[in-house]
Amino acid sequence: MSTPQLVVHRDKELMAQAAAARLITKIVDAQASRGEASVVLTGGRNGNGLLAALAAAPARDAIDWGRLDLWWGDERFLPEGDPERNVTQARDALLDQVPVDPKRVHAMPASDGPWGTDVDAAAESYAAELARAAGPENHGSVPTFDVLMLGVGPDTHVASLFPELPAVRETERTVVGVHGAPKPPPTRVSLTLPAIRSAREVWLLAAGEDKAEAVVIALSGAGEIQAPAAGARGRQRTLWLLDSTAASQLPRSLYPPASP
Numbered sequence: 081m082s083t084p085q086l087v088v089h090r091d092k093e094l095m096a097q098a099a100a101a102r103l104i105t106k107i108v109d110a111q112a113s114r115g116e117a118s119v120v121l122t123g124g125r126n127g128n129g130l131l132a133a134l135a136a137a138p139a140r141d142a143i144d145w146g147r148l149d150l151w152w153g154d155e156r157f158l159p160e161g162d163p164e165r166n167v168t169q170a171r172d173a174l175l176d177q178v179p180v181d182p183k184r185v186h187a188m189p190a191s192d193g194p195w196g197t198d199v200d201a202a203a204e205s206y207a208a209e210l211a212r213a214a215g216p217e218n219h220g221s222v223p224t225f226d227v228l229m230l231g232v233g234p235d236t237h238v239a240s241l242f243p244e245l246p247a248v249r250e251t252e253r254t255v256v257g258v259h260g261a262p263k264p265p266p267t268r269v270s271l272t273l274p275a276i277r278s279a280r281e282v283w284l285l286a287a288g289e290d291k292a293e294a295v296v297i298a299l300s301g302a303g304e305i306q307a308p309a310a311g312a313r314g315r316q317r318t319l320w321l322l323d324s325t326a327a328s329q330l331p332r333s334l335y336p337p338a339s340p
């Protein structure tokens with residue numbers, strides 16, 4: 081697993097804009113070399129802030145939106161179209177403004193979908209969808225994600241993997257149902273750490289004073305059960321994209337020299 085790298089930006093707006101520019105380049109490069117790209121989106125303010133910045137980016141249409149597979153790291157298990165669903169917020173922030181291929185937008189199931197309110201069955205169906213998309217070179221369970229993005233909670237949760245709860249302890253399945261999440265809504269669908277760690281690159285987005293403690297805990301050697309963000313590592317790269325307030329409690333030795 082790759083060692084975390086940090087990039088610290090002046091404020092959350094600049095972090096979102098810089099992360100959006102970074103994502104455009106990553107997708108364009110993947111499409112140039114493989115003909116397509118695969119990205120995992122995250123919910124939350126920082127994740128949606130990045131999508132809004134991407135929608136406003138002059139270079140956004142350098143991306144061939146028809147050759148981009150979009151997946152989610154987690155989803156709030158609510159009815160289709162609920163404004164609190166991550167996919168609803170992603171559509172509002174970006175997807176309704178660009179010509180994505182609907183067959184390549186892999187939303188996680190809603191609570192009024194084919195599996196009704198059975199969140200565990202819904203999770204199994206998403207795991208099956210991932211496996212169908214996996215190629216022989218992908219260890220057979222999930223496709224090779226070029227970039228998997230994660231917001232970071234103040235308690236160090238990522239996706240819907242919360243400290244000490246069963247989902248963060250999962251070592252075999254790629255997708256699980258989450259019951260009793262401390263962040264509402266309580267019922268969710270989430271990728272697990274093994275699925276997260278299959279990505280080429282994992283980018284963790286953290287901006288705001290309320291993330292400063294989580295950042296220092298996750299980067300100072302905490303275990304992944306107590307601090308799930310600590311276990312979110314990419315096969316080739318793990319990148320923490322921060323603003324200066326979220327980085328404010330880091331010891332100077334961890335603070336990258338290049339950041340202002």
Ligand SMILES: O=C(O)[C@H](O)[C@@H](O)[C@H](O)[C@H](O)COP(=O)(O)O
Pocket residue numbers: 122123124125126127154155156166230231232233237238239240263
């Ligand atoms: O469904 C969700 O709520 C998210 O996927 C969750 O993991 C989020 O990314 C973090 O809680 C950070 O959220 P903020 O960026 O809003 O702080």
